[in-house]
Amino acid sequence: MTDDFTSDALRYLLGEMDPDQHRAFTERMARDPVAAQAFKDCADSLTQFAISAAAPRPVSEFEREANLAAILARARPAAVPVPNRRRAWGALAWPIAAALLVALNLLQFLAPRGVPPAGTTPGTSLADASAASARTTTSGGIPSPSPTGLTSASAGTSSNSTTGTPDRLTAEFARLEELRRDYAMLKQARDSLDQQYNVALQQLARRALTEQGIGRLAAMELVDANSYARGDRKGLMNLARDLLTEPGIVVVDPGRGGPGEVGVSEVPSLLPGGGTPSTSTEAPYAWSVFDEKDNRGYLNLYNLPNVAPTDTLQVWVKPAGSAEFQPVGLVPPQYYGKSGSVSYELPAGNATPSEVLITLEPRQNRPARPTGPVVLRGP
Amino acid sequence: MLPFDADALRQHRIWVNRMASGDAEALTELHHAYVSILFGIARRILHDPEDVREVVQDTFVKAWNQAGQYRPERGEVSAWLVFMVRNTAIDRLRQRTRRAHAVAGLADDLAGEQDLQPAPHEDAERRDLLAHTLTELSTEQRRALELAFFNGCSQHEIAQAMSAPVGNVKNYLRRGLLKLRQLASRHD
The missing domain is CATH 1.10.1740.10 (RNA polymerase sigma factor, region 2, helix turn helix motif)
Structure with a gap:
């Protein structure tokens, strides 16, 4: 055979021919026995090479049986074990018997009801019991008895058919393989979703950095008065770890609130949504981020106390270098007794807040400086 | 064989x-x-x-x-x-996988020789003869055949992976297969 034929044979075997070339080569082999033999030699030779280059992987008995059971369960038309070909006629005994019993059962079901024959339970029949028995002995991936077709081997002719244990094992192996496939598919889907989530979060962060122009951020924790006095902190970095897309950068989305109130911002993936009911036994907590580029601050508030209608929660900040707290807004009433996110804006020229404070003040005639009980304070 | x-x-x-x-x-x-x-x-x-x-x-x-x-x-x-x-x-x-990844990672795949293990229903003599088959091929012929068979690479991709002209790759594949046929006919 020529070098060209060898090249063509290789391309044919490796699936590199286009449909026209494939058809032409197939026709050539069909009419030229020398070419056909040469092609066979190529196929066998390449097979020999592949087996030599890829070490066969030893397969345990269990894995082989499980693999085979899964294959038999998937094979269509359904694989029919015929272990003893000499007893082929015996294989018809069960289906004929089953067909007769099913027919008798149907006749009894469809015929007018009368006094049941002695020895049977009303509502059931010997045919019911026999048919049920026949069905249960042929479970496990092997087709149930049908009135016309060959079924699994007849009783007594094979240990692989109507006895219980081998069929149950086969069925269990097949089921195990199905579960393993399902698990692998679900794991793959979960991995894919995780990847999509991370990609989406990264894209959101990049968009926030470029479109929103978020610059340097200052962050601090706010705790209740007792914790503040003791110096207890939860550890801001523990909270921010999952949110940081780059060192020191937190993804936020600015929002606007009503007049006199700090803006209610929708902050994706930060808090458990605005207005989440808080646990009464947990102390209030917050952490704050200040965007120096926009002079805007963000507060994530947790477990806020309930507030009487005559009172309000006032937010104060002390810009760096200043000795006085100045009011920046009120926490919206919808967050009383709950958790939520808010934002505020400082006038241009103000430095980054060095302290943030939330106190309980009267709603009417609010003071110019903090006077009421401290709800939250930081850093 | x-x-x-x-x-x-x-x-x-x-x-x-x-x-x-x-x-x-x-x-x-x-x-x-x-x-x-x-x-x-x-x-x-x-x-x-x-x-x-x-x-x-x-x-x-x-x-x-x-x-x-x-x-x-x-x-x-x-x-x-x-x-x-x-x-x-x-x-x-x-x-x-993307084809580029498969091509890029081929150097690692082909770096070492694989130890042959006995296949089922195979005697020692046939096993040794099979192992001998690979050694009869040149390094380039073996690499080209492995890339084509196990990685599904086209001739151009094989050429890229082996840093060789496409014409050389065609020769490696063709001569490699011819040699395999000669070995098979010798031992059968």
Whole structure:
């Protein structure tokens, strides 16, 4: 055979021919026995090479049986074990018997009801019991008895058919393989979703950095008065770890609130949504981020106390270098007794807040400086 | 020369013939004879154990469904199954990985020699002869054939991976296969 034929044979075997070339080569082999033999030699030779280059992987008995059971369960038309070909006629005994019993059962079901024959339970029949028995002995991936077709081997002719244990094992192996496939598919889907989530979060962060122009951020924790006095902190970095897309950068989305109130911002993936009911036994907590580029601050508030209608929660900040707290807004009433996110804006020229404070003040005639009980304070 | 002697190959053809008639026992026998080999080939292509397992199962199911289409004049049953698992695995590989990654990582795949392990139903003499087959090929011929067979690379991709002209790659593949045929005819 020529070098060209060898090249063509290789391309044919490796699936590199286009449909026209494939058809032409197939026709050539069909009419030229020398070419056909040469092609066979190529196929066998390449097979020999592949087996030599890829070490066969030893397969345990269990894995082989499980693999085979899964294959038999998937094979269509359904694989029919015929272990003893000499007893082929015996294989018809069960289906004929089953067909007769099913027919008798149907006749009894469809015929007018009368006094049941002695020895049977009303509502059931010997045919019911026999048919049920026949069905249960042929479970496990092997087709149930049908009135016309060959079924699994007849009783007594094979240990692989109507006895219980081998069929149950086969069925269990097949089921195990199905579960393993399902698990692998679900794991793959979960991995894919995780990847999509991370990609989406990264894209959101990049968009926030470029479109929103978020610059340097200052962050601090706010705790209740007792914790503040003791110096207890939860550890801001523990909270921010999952949110940081780059060192020191937190993804936020600015929002606007009503007049006199700090803006209610929708902050994706930060808090458990605005207005989440808080646990009464947990102390209030917050952490704050200040965007120096926009002079805007963000507060994530947790477990806020309930507030009487005559009172309000006032937010104060002390810009760096200043000795006085100045009011920046009120926490919206919808967050009383709950958790939520808010934002505020400082006038241009103000430095980054060095302290943030939330106190309980009267709603009417609010003071110019903090006077009421401290709800939250930081850093 | 294949890892099975003439009698075994004849028996395999009988099994496939019986499979075409719906004989599941024949499928069981064929599975027993080839499962290790097909696992080895699939693993060489795919690496992921779940993919390997599924591809081997798919191959035997295809063999069952297409048993009536097997043509012994086109190749032995081993060739039929080996190419079936190879094509199934390559399709799966193309679904999962980008070709560039496969080409880029080839240097690692081909860096070391693989230790041969005995295949089932194979005697020591045939095993040694099989091992000898690989050593008869030049390094370039072997690499080119492995890239084509196990990685599904086109000639251009092989040329890129081997940093060789496409014409040279064609020669490696052609001469490699010719040498394999010569070795096979020598030992049969």
